[in-house]
Amino acid sequence: MSDETLAGPAEEPLVPNREEPGSRGAFANAAPAIELHELRKAYNGVYAVDGLTISVPRGCFFGFLGPNGAGKTTTIRMLVGLAQPASGSIRVAGLAMPEKAYEVRKQIGLVPDDTLLFDHLTGAEYLQFVARMYGLARPVAKERARELLALFELDGEARKLVGEYSKGMRKRVAMAAALIHQPKLFLMDEPFEGVDAVGARLMKDILLEQVRRGNTVFLTSHVLEVVERLCDRMAIINHGKVLVEGTLEELRTQAQDGSGSLEEIFVRMVGAKPVPAHLEWL
């Protein structure tokens, strides 16, 4: 893997010195990476996403947070065109979805939930397949697949099928697939779930390097400490609505929590539920 493609994982600090998102390089004056306006999506008459409005600047590491069922995965699925919004608009890099879906998808690197992998392919075959879907020539696809497998330490068992991978290995191969075509925007649904500390560190370093180059990361995670350390901006949603959005400082202001951690802000905004008194056996 050439240095131009991926960051070296080793001695870099976890959070490098970064400029203000949206203010750097060639993308400074470009359209935001993601613009969601009054986005709505209902299932069985209940809104999973209810009037969501978010703007993610280019070159931003954006944390998209919320409790289970808040609408995070549905939003990502709408961003890639797997779900159709009931109303509202989506623009990715200035391109309207789903009208410009083809162009949008070319720019996206997706770490999906677990269901979108092909279980009966080996890791190398899966990566080559994904690369070819993005139009990479076969020799390039093969070479990059080999390099990425080595980088993510998945090259030890060449004949192992993706279906035989552990959860962490599946996430790593999904991450490798998201990187293989050098996208401008990364959509990551719980990318660190089940990944060991070394693997997670590698993934974080790579993502930070991508952001440093002006690419955008849109990340969902329940590990709030990680989000707090990585993300420039974040939004907390619940019941499909944005509760607060901004930098950590802005979130503290909005949540009226002067020096609280992201976890404290999250719990305050989403609403913590104490254990009821009659459940004393707990």
Place this chain on the structure above:
Amino acid sequence: MGDQIRAIVWAQFRTIRNFLPRTSWGAMLLGLISLVWYGLFGFAAFGLGKALPMVPADQLKLYFPAGMLGLLLFWQVFPVMTMSSGWSLELNKLLVYPIHGRTLFTVELILRLTTSPESLIVLAGGIWGLLAHPALRGWWPLLLLLYIPFNLLVSLAVRESMLKLFRRKRLREVLMLLIVSVSVLPSLLTNTSLGERLRPFYLYAANGPGTPWHEFAMLAFGGPGMLAAGAAVFWLAFAWWLARRQFAGSLVLDFSQGEGGGAERPRSEPGKPVKPGLVELLAVAPGRFLRDPYAALIEKEVSSLLRTPRFRVIFGMACLFSVIIFFPIAFGRQGVGFLATNYVAFVNTYGMLIVGEVLIWNVFGFDRRAAQLYFVTPTAFKQVLLAKNATAALFVALQTTVVVAASFLMPRHADPAAVAGGVLISAVVFLFFLSAGNYSSIAFPRAVQPNQTMRRQAGGKTQLILFGVYLLMAIPIGLAFLARWATGEDWVFLAALAVDLFAAGCFYYVSLEPVMAKGERERERIMDALSKGADPIGLGL
């Protein structure tokens, strides 16, 4: 476009290659069965190729369009009836990539070839026969090849329409009943006088000017007039438009629905108890007579099965399809026959084969995530397997009740001894099936996607085991029939079947212990096997 198509085909080829070595025996058996099946059609095509040149020209012009109509019906309706629509793209996995809709459409259209290869073989025989016909000149019969893209396009439109209808709650059950009703037609036509009465209408429809089957046939006969050529072009364009329109609908389908990604309508006010529905009432009923963990396990099995649309459809088919499909055969023109006398046994066995993949020979595949739980909770594997067997018995008993009730509604042959014999045979068959099913569920577990698959055949090795079981149980059941034939007494027959039932029970009991030991021993392999199952192209959706 070409690169992406090649990549998809390449990935599918690798998928099959990665998969096949693990089931080499099963693959060989399936290959052998396929060879026989397609060999039969090849033989029919050969016969057609030889026979057509001998048909007088006027007869050919009358009956060939009828054959073309029959071919179209077979091509389009047979896959729907058998719930088998061949290979198809896993659009929910491919839509995240930058692939043009027209690329996906092209691949999906090519994959339609797998829906009904039998039709292609027969059509090839027809073309060969016409080419050799002395009254027809030139290469005009080769224009019949245009009937292939026409049928592929129609097939794609039909499949997309069916899938959309099947996604709608309740409508899919109604649709299933309609399909069942249609599927009984061939039996009705061949076994009753209805076929003879409808023949003139069929011939009239087949020779209707402007219809695709008639106009494509006219093209093949040579010297096409403007009408035939224009109509063929029109039908091709219409089929293309229809297929494109239906497929475009699939491209904007919502794949996140039902995957836990969104909110669900609450069933009751928070804090208030949920009023039990019919499913809950049915699920808790068997548990009232049993202790935990059996009661809890059966309750879970029954409720989760009844809440799965695919199971509701196949169980409905087992109850109704089997009754309806055998009705004209058993009570047609032939009157009393072996099939009519043993109606309950045949129908019940057929029903068991329909639900077998879920309830009997791959019991962990349908709700594979639950299998993980069974291995981590302090529940013995034996208890889980017995509970699954009891659940299967419950559903087969329900099915038997429907079949017996139906047999009494057909008063002509429903004598109690025949019904009792049928029920006993069903019980024997069920116990043999269970014994084999327990083994195959543990030795060859396979993941089944309830939301994607309408019907999936048992694996090759499982089919091999089933074949062995058929042979095995044919001996005691055959002996009971022999005893009745020798004595002419029903009670001897019933007594012999009672002995068979005892023997089948012993067989089941003896087979249980080694199977359970194997399950305990190989839990890791079972979990591995159940966690697989995602390809770029779905085989047999």
